[in-house]
Amino acid sequence: MGETDKDDLISIIEEEDPETNIPTTLPMMPVRDVVIFTDMLLPLFVGREKSVNAIEEAIGKDRYLFVATQVDPNIENPKAEEIYRIGTVSRILRMLKLPDGRVKALVQGIAKAKISKYLRKRSLFRVKIEIIEEPESSVVDLEAEALMRNVREYSEKILTLRGEYTNEVGSILSSIDDPGRLADLVASNLRLKIDEAQTIIEIIDPIQRLKKVNDLLFREVELSAMQAKIQSEVKDEISKSQKDYFLREQVRAIHRELGELDERTQEIEEYKAKIKRARMPQEAKAEAEKQLRRLEQMHPDSAEASVVRTYLDWMVELPWKKSTTDVIDMKKAKAVLDADHYGLEKIKDRILEYLSVRKLNPDTKGPILCFVGPPGVGKTSLGRAIANAMKRKFVRISLGGIRDEAEIRGHRRTYIGALPGRIIQGLKQAGSNNPVFMMDEIDKLGADFRGDPSSALLEALDPEQNGEFSDHYLNLSFDLSKVMFILTANISDTIPSALLDRMEVINLSGYTEEEKKIIAQTHLVPRQVKENGIKPRQIRFSEGAVLQVIREYTCEAGLRNLERELGSLCRKIARRIAEGEKGPFQVTRQSLEKYLGPPKYYPELDKEESQVGLSTGLAWTQVGGEVLYVEASIINGKGEMILTGQLGEVMQESARAAMSYARFNIGEFGVKDEIFENRDIHIHVPAGAIPKDGPSAGIAMATALISALTGRAVNKDVAMTGEITLRGRVLPIGGLKEKALGALRAGITTVIIPEKNKPDLVEIPRNVKRKITFIPVKNMDQVIDIALEPAPPKKAPKAKKKAAIRKKS
Structure with missing residues (x-):
């Protein structure tokens, strides 16, 4: 509104006497969120059809309009009984029609009136009114004067607290001497609720109305003071979040x-x-x-x-009902498994058995398979191959080092930043409720004050219970029965027995030399050639070079180090190509040392000749089978037994059992018992920095000890494994397949095994059996007959001494 408009408005208000000639029949407009007091000037936006008709009728006559407040502001078309009967006769000073059909009107309250009768209700409200005359008092008594002063002071306080007080406002408040007008002016500027404002307008007596306004002012002063106190405590600053809230x-x-x-x-x-x-x-x-x-x-x-x-x-x-459809073609599944993994026939057969059952009975519960084997044999990639064969989603989580139970079951929602456990997270990531779910490193779970994660897995990994798996975050049951869980571990010893009982353990022993060669030629070499940016025609590996890398540059059950060495070879060739040399490059046995340096492993280093007091045992480790050399020497002393090589308690007990067996049968070996009176027996297992334990080296220790006592050398081509008793019986051991592969890598041709391990030979690959002769034995007499060479001739000790001198020099 411009300056000219303001001047015109003031002149209109001053020139006309608002209370003269008010008709008794007027159009009525109900309003929603406001109560109009006498002398109040208010702009209104009018959109309802009845209200627009009422304004147009008023404009067409004498501009008088009766304004009353409706009881419920949410009602779009109020009835007569839903409108307060006391309202204000108003005069329309300005009216403007908006393009959207609404009307903007500037109205001024003229007089208070009461609806006596509704004359029309359809297209607009037309009512008959009675003007409410207020009682006039010519003299303002002392109580009224005090009340008016109180109201003025409270009003000034509120305006000051709000930052709206000016001298002009103070002059206006001081100039009003009529209690009724003062009450209406203050009430019209208070932020009152509709029912409170309507209560004030319905009070006819000016003094009583002023008292009511005074009470409301007192409450408003208290509220404003409290609000000002709160604002001062937060230093009158509005944070960004508050600004965002107000804007929203x-x-x-x-x-x-x-x-x-x-x-x-x-x-x-x-x-x-x-x-x-x-x-x-x-x-x-x-x-x-x-x-x-x-x-x-x-x-x-x-x-x-x-x-x-x-x-x-x-x-x-979460995929409550979302499942992927299994596409099970047995021939295609077998082709997928064979393409991704060479060997591992037992494992692939078990997977194909599961797929067959799944094809015949789609409602069968998912099995819990656990692949146990050394690193790098393909446990994790087998899980991916299963998912590809079934056209299922694949999810992998690593459990290594997890110590918090909430990682499995989730956190309660009362915690800040709470989330579901890894199982529910994996299912959301997969987007289906029947993925292949791989949990790596189950044997490396920990436990501390935050709980035991392995115990939390008991429910998830039990096919009889996981149909109602409960996550702490969801606090609801989720069906895991359709999930195919696959777990991996390097050893099964550290898996809790209750958890191990719920799983079907499948052992992966490792690869033979021939299998490694085929895998390297068909998978590893092409992958490394591609990753290092070399074209296949630029490089060629000879079969002998690949074999030599396997034998002399790696010593493992898996394939990781082999792939690293092949990658190193490819990087050397890639550098030569990048420097401008032209291929093709041939990698042969002769050029291998130039690229990879001298060999790292010498499998036949200790097999140069058969030696007295040196036997070859077989050990099982987390990375596969290895040969274990046992040395025994007889030195001057007091009949004591010395054990070195960081041996565990069980292995020390095996050494003592071997010692007792040798002493008990000393006469059979042609040695006098007095030898133990002034001699010490020293048994040493090389690689002293590596802890060693277990009973399976018992017969190797006994063989080395008897060799040292009798002077008969131990055959360098014979390795042995088995537990010994005091009476010389040979008891069965575990991990025969891994130990056999370790013996093959070391170039052993004969392996002595316990008689009761004979059924385990079924698991040994045929190509291993062709290269190694397995001899089952029941007692130490058979071991000695096989492992020890015949006694040397009488002059052998001098020759042996000279040989030892030459070796020392």
Whole structure:
């Protein structure tokens, strides 16, 4: 409104006497959120059809309009009984029609009136009114004067606290001497509720009305003072979040005025649609709808609202009923497994058996398979191959080092930043409730004050219980019966027995030399050639070079180090190509040392000749089977036994058992018992920095000891494994396949095994059996006959001494 408009408005107000000639029949307009007092000047936006008709009729006559407040502001078309009967006769000073059909009107309250009768209610309200005359008092008594002063002071306090007080406002308040006018002026500027403002306008007596306004002013002063105190405590600064809140509230108000859905309503509707699409079980759906109702009642920016939103996001995104369809073609599945993995026939047969059962009975529960074997033999990649063969999603999580039970079962929602456990997270990541779920390093779970994760896995990995797996975050049951769980471990000893009982353990022993060669030629070499940017025609590996890398540059059950060495070779060639040399490059046995340096392993280093007191045992480790050399010497002393090489308690007991067996049978070996009186027996196992334990080296220790006592050399081509008793019996051991592969890598041709391990020879690959002769034995007499060479001739000791001198020099 410009300056000219203001001057015109003031002149209109001053020139006309507002209370003269007010008709008794007027058009009536109900208003929603405001009560108009006498002398109050107010702009109104009018959009309802009846109200627009009422304004147009008033403009067409004498500009008088009766304005009354409706009881419920949310009613669009109020009835007569839903409108207060006491209102204000107003005069329309300005009217402007807007392009959207609404009307903007500037009205001024003229006089208080009461509806006596409704004359018309259809197209507009037309009413018959009675003007309410206020009693006039010519003299203002002392009580009224004090009351008016009190109201003025309270008004000035409120305006000062709000920062709206000016000298002009103070002059206006001081100039009003009429109690009724003062009450109406103050009430019209107070932030009153509709029912409070209507109560004031309905009080006819000016003094009583002023008392009511005084009471409301006192309450408002207290509220404003408290608000000012709070604002001063926060240093009158509004944080960014508060600014965002106010802006969002304004945007929501604008949306409500325009009749559009605001962001909050839209969010609630979206959640409702997502809950419907998620196809949850009835229990989960009821919980989600309950949390959604809570969210509707919360402030959108509160911390609790964000917690509920996160929970609902997890609920609607979990694959409650989403499953992938198994595509099981047995021939194709076998082809996929053979293409990705060479060897491992037993494991692949077990997988194909499962797929066959799954094809015949789709409702069967998912098995819990556990692949146990040394690193680098393909346990994790087998899981991917199974998923590819079944066309299922694949999820992998590593359990190594996890010590918190909540990592498996999730955190309670009461914790800040709470999330579901890794199983539920993996299912959300997969997007289906029947993926192939691989849990790596199950043997490396820990436990501390935060709980035992392996115990939390008991429910998930039990086919009889996991149909109702409970996650702490969801606090609901989730069906895991369709999930195919595959676990991997290097050793099964550290897996808790209760957890191990729920799994079907499949052992992966490692690869033979021939298998490694084929895998290197078909998988590793092409992959490394491609990763290092070399074209296949630029490089060629000879078969002898690959074999030499396997024998002399690696010593492992798996393939990781072999791939590293092949990668190193390819990088050397890649550098030569990048420097401008032209290929093709031939990698042969002769050029291998130039690229990789001298050999790292010499398998036949200790097999140069058969020696007295040196036997070859076989050990099982987490990385596969290895040969274990045992040395025994007889030195001057007091009949004591010395054990070195960082031997564990069980291995020390095996050494003592071997010693007792040798002493008990000393006569059979042609040695006098007096030898133990002034001699010490020293048994040493090389690689002293590596801890060693277990009973399977018992017969190797006994053989080395008897060799040292009798002077008979131990055959360099014979290795042995087995536990010894005091009476010389040979007891069975474990890990025969791994030990056999370790013997093959060391160039051993004969392996002595316990008689009771004879059935385990079925698991030994045929090509290993062709190269190694396995001899089952029942007692130490048989071991000595096989392992010890015949006694040397009488002059052998001098020759042996000279040989020892030459070796020392």
